[in-house]
Amino acid sequence: MTGPHAIVVVMLAILSAILVADNGIAHAKLVLSADTGRPTTSTFSFGEKVEVTFTIAGLAENGQTTLVLDVRNEFGKSIAKPEPVVLSGNMGGKAQYAFSAPSTMLGYYEISAKLVDGTPLSALGTRPAGIVSYAVVPDPQTRIDYGDSFSRFGLQGGFSTSALVLPYLGARYILSGNNWERMEPDHPGQFKEERSKADQAGKRHPAKAAENERPIFNGREWATYHISTVTTASLPSWALKPNTSGTICKKFGELNEEGVKALPGFALAHAKAFAADYSTQKNRFYQVTWEPAAGWCYGGTPEGLVKIYEQCYRALHQGDPQAIVAGPTLFLEKNSSAQLVDLWKAGLGRSIDALSIHPYISGWPPETHGMPTILREQLAAAQKAKGQPIRFLGTEQGYTAADHGNLKKAMGDIRLTLMMLGEGANLDFGFYVADFLEDPKEKTNKGYGYYWNLNTSINFGTDKLGPKIIVPAYAAMTYFLDGTTSRGTLSDIEGSQLGYTFKKPHATIVAVWDYNGTSSYKVPAGAKVCDWMGNCSEAKQPKITIGGAPTYFIQGDVP
Numbered sequence: 001m002t003g004p005h006a007i008v009v010v011m012l013a014i015l016s017a018i019l020v021a022d023n024g025i026a027h028a029k030l031v032l033s034a035d036t037g038r039p040t041t042s043t044f045s046f047g048e049k050v051e052v053t054f055t056i057a058g059l060a061e062n063g064q065t066t067l068v069l070d071v072r073n074e075f076g077k078s079i080a081k082p083e084p085v086v087l088s089g090n091m092g093g094k095a096q097y098a099f100s101a102p103s104t105m106l107g108y109y110e111i112s113a114k115l116v117d118g119t120p121l122s123a124l125g126t127r128p129a130g131i132v133s134y135a136v137v138p139d140p141q142t143r144i145d146y147g148d149s150f151s152r153f154g155l156q157g158g159f160s161t162s163a164l165v166l167p168y169l170g171a172r173y174i175l176s177g178n179n180w181e182r183m184e185p186d187h188p189g190q191f192k193e194e195r196s197k198a199d200q201a202g203k204r205h206p207a208k209a210a211e212n213e214r215p216i217f218n219g220r221e222w223a224t225y226h227i228s229t230v231t232t233a234s235l236p237s238w239a240l241k242p243n244t245s246g247t248i249c250k251k252f253g254e255l256n257e258e259g260v261k262a263l264p265g266f267a268l269a270h271a272k273a274f275a276a277d278y279s280t281q282k283n284r285f286y287q288v289t290w291e292p293a294a295g296w297c298y299g300g301t302p303e304g305l306v307k308i309y310e311q312c313y314r315a316l317h318q319g320d321p322q323a324i325v326a327g328p329t330l331f332l333e334k335n336s337s338a339q340l341v342d343l344w345k346a347g348l349g350r351s352i353d354a355l356s357i358h359p360y361i362s363g364w365p366p367e368t369h370g371m372p373t374i375l376r377e378q379l380a381a382a383q384k385a386k387g388q389p390i391r392f393l394g395t396e397q398g399y400t401a402a403d404h405g406n407l408k409k410a411m412g413d414i415r416l417t418l419m420m421l422g423e424g425a426n427l428d429f430g431f432y433v434a435d436f437l438e439d440p441k442e443k444t445n446k447g448y449g450y451y452w453n454l455n456t457s458i459n460f461g462t463d464k465l466g467p468k469i470i471v472p473a474y475a476a477m478t479y480f481l482d483g484t485t486s487r488g489t490l491s492d493i494e495g496s497q498l499g500y501t502f503k504k505p506h507a508t509i510v511a512v513w514d515y516n517g518t519s520s521y522k523v524p525a526g527a528k529v530c531d532w533m534g535n536c537s538e539a540k541q542p543k544i545t546i547g548g549a550p551t552y553f554i555q556g557d558v559p
Helices: 004-022 190-200 257-277 302-319 334-345 373-386 401-422 470-481
Strands: 031-036 043-045 050-057 064-072 078-080 085-088 094-101 107-115 131-137 153-155 173-176 225-229 284-287 323-331 354-358 391-394 428-430 451-453 465-467 485-489 497-504 507-514 519-522 528-530 536-538 543-546 551-556
Touching: 031 107, 031 131, 050 064, 050 107, 050 131, 064 094, 085 094, 094 107, 107 470, 131 465, 131 470, 153 173, 190 257, 225 257, 257 284, 257 302, 284 354, 302 323, 302 334, 323 334, 334 373, 354 373, 391 401, 391 428, 401 428, 401 470, 401 485, 401 497, 401 507, 470 507, 470 551, 507 543
Parallel strands: 043 131, 153 428, 173 225, 225 284, 284 323, 323 354, 354 391
Antiparallel strands: 031 050, 050 094, 064 078, 064 085, 064 107, 107 131, 451 465, 485 497, 497 507, 507 551, 519 543, 528 536, 528 551
């Protein structure tokens, strides 16, 4: 087409584009973001007001769009669906809306947010597009410090003073990574030398970690308790015997002659320092090795691994009369059970006070994939080897959201901890506070975190977090069960139900669930019924329906 008609068509097209642009709907890309009133953690104490501010960028001045919100609980059920909000752009092309979010119950809240044209809330860090979350948990200031003997919960970091969550979650135990390779990378005796220099200068070596050693929360110290790691999945290069490392852990294996001679000196100096730094703890655990699984993280003999314990045991007790020597941190699976049998035969029982476990379970549900069956088998073998019952603890466990989703991760992690404590563990550690990128270049993330990492430029110890479902569930569990002692498995369970009774000074708590569906369970006499997020009510019927999310029955006062 040529001539005047063509000119008119072109002019009309240009005019149309200008009009569209003036109305704010043009080719400009709209961006929707959100922040809660506590943007570093998005975790709130019960009773606090929660406000979420939504920001739209890319609008023309006075250009309009509509914001659509839907607030859901941990099961994806809509609990609030406010009317769509029409917003207009300011001179900078932005519009904001402050939403007073529901917060009258403890729990997980996930806001699905999008614009009327389908533009979703932007992804941030490891949090996917379309949502912003917040959690409402028990007020940390109402929690009781039960001391190191009765504190039951630990977490692995990374931690951050900018995003302090330990008090919200109710965890107090921390792993202190002052291990041999880190403390003596260059030569034997290096730790003792540097500790002496620090003492003379009025300092501490290793230095205090402000983010997890009695951190300050709302103007008050949050008491924490520490477990020492003597070695991790590595040894000083000068102490490692060649060709004894694993296929994955290239720095851990048997000790060479220099290592055999040097380890007792380090263990002695290490125990003296740890006992001095944490002198108020009644129980001081020393975890000697870290996941020395045969083949992939350890390539030596059972006798070679036991030698590490033999070199540590006497020195640790000499340096700290209250030392509890723990290890070897294997798993709840058949290969680890077989390896433990070989270690007991090699004499491990003579050089260990407590069995340390990483109770990871690969399959779902955990109850049909070895927990608590394999745990009981390993404890029985340990007791036989030592000739007496043995203390035990879990120092790392967690499902991945990438494999199971955030709901199953939450249920699995909570149930694993309940089973560990119910079977008699001193304490249990969860893994990990926040998501981290296994491959920062590829942005791969398995979703171990209790929180989304909203600032992935900080891979470990991030300063901005968004809670997942496990956060309020974990906070409720610790609120109810910290300070308790297990009374064992429930006697009135049936089918695929599992549960335990726990006691504390003024309360009896029953935790029970059905790992394979739903079923009815009789409410204990006089008990309050509490959901897994911590919301309690009086029982209206003699029996209630339970499912995969644990239910708590409380007789007495908590805390």
